Amino acid sequence: MSKGLPKRSEDYSLWYNELVKRADLAENSPVRGCMVIKPYGYSIWEKMQAELDRMFKETGHSNAYFPLFIPKSFLSKEASHVEGFAKECAVVTHYRLKNAEDGSGVIVDPEAKLEEELIIRPTSETVIWSTYKNWIQSYRDLPLLVNQWANVVRWEMRTRLFLRTTEFLWQEGHTAHATAEEAMSETVQMMNVYAQFAEEFMALPVVKGKKTANERFAGADETLCIEALMQDGKALQAGTSHFLGQNFAKAFEVKFATKEGGLEYVWGTSWGVSTRLMGALIMAHSDDNGLVLPPKLAPFQVVIVPIYRGEEELAMISVKAKEIMAELRKVGISVKYDDRDTQKPGWKFAEYEMKGVPVRIVLGPRDLENKTLEIARRDTLTKESFLWEEMPIAEKIEALLEEIQQQIYKKAFDFRKKNITEVNSWEEFKQVLEQKAGFLAAHWDGTSKTEDKIKELTKATIRCIPLDQVAEQGVCVYSGKPSSGRVLFAKAY
């Protein structure tokens, strides 16, 4: 591993790509657009999964698993849905290979062509709704609250590690309800769950909002989202929650007998977050020295590095180190003791900085003598000397981790605050977008036409209509037509 990471200020994209590789999070695979998520990166994803899964279950959802393959005919049942996904579907056409006659390797056996092609799921609405048809007959079967952890494939033209990959991991919730109101409140609830997760665990402030018709999910009547701002001033959609109306119920004939004896289509929702959250996490907090992880998602929160010469000294230091570890673990703090003698301390320091371990404890002979520890925090890169007698070490570190978690959030929050700019004219819009980027709070006339035109001219899109939008009379920055509130524009990932 060579030294130094590219600087964010010089080449943000290069910095991101290098960081992902150098922090051991992921690497490109032999298949274009796919990635290998390495153990360290995957363990962050597992932490995210664990928290989200807990939150889903606390709100009454259960996990299930649906198949990877979807019959081609299913995709065409919901018109706008197929239109949205058709261009990026991977298709399975055969089920067998055979040795080439000329010995050149294996070829697809032309005899083994499938009667009906199978689509590798780009999302599971269709296969799930076709199943729900059999599960739902009466109002007593509702609501149906199911989540699935899975992989999906979308054949994107241009990919980037975590942010947009051909195959990605995600969770997709699919619920069915008796009334529109109930489905809508589920949609809102899940958006709130995502926002809470982002802010509390990822230390990532998000804007909750509603998508415009242009940006809405294919097949949804309403799409709610959480939008985050990255350090380069671009927005990242971090999670979406869709109100599907009765669209999929109608497409797959899912009706239920009401209490009153009628027969009605059910109301649906779907919601998801993906490994893209990893990208958000990386870009939101990290610096030119590497990854910065919020303690609540770090694979290990504390690393202890011993300084020693010779076995004897190491043995003495290890006694104290293990004592500290035991105390930290007792209060639920995850610790790694790195006593490898294959790497030098300086190398380890740099390594754990690159990997974003929130707290580093250094323990050497000098400390044993003075009854001290060196405690360094990753987010500020500051060090302090800690006296053993000052207070119990677990208490000290517990408080420090909490402080780091809050500090990281605050830093991201302040950054976002500085980068939401109110603009009131087209000139100002273009100028701010060009020079400052970030979110632009501007009036918009509510038409897709204007939205398209602005996108064409500036590449900025409406990220969302914020839920906390204040009613305010104004005129559209582009068309000059009347508007009753500001929406957020940004260039997006």
Added chain:
RNA sequence: CGGGGUGUAGCGUAGCCCGGUAUCGCGCCACAUUUGGGAUGUGGAGGUCGUAGGUUCGAAUCCUGCCACCCCGACCA
């Protein structure tokens, strides 16, 4: 799919114009000295030069086809 570019050791590269069996750095292995911010020395291992063909006594180098990847654009829930 349009425009441009690149394929040489695990990674990054020199050599190509002007043909003679491959350079350097990192990493890797061994030993010694080191260990409080990416150690140093000595020795060593590792390459069908993307691929198929052609020209030639001889090809990483020249020619042709193919493949892969990267950048820009188009595309992107």
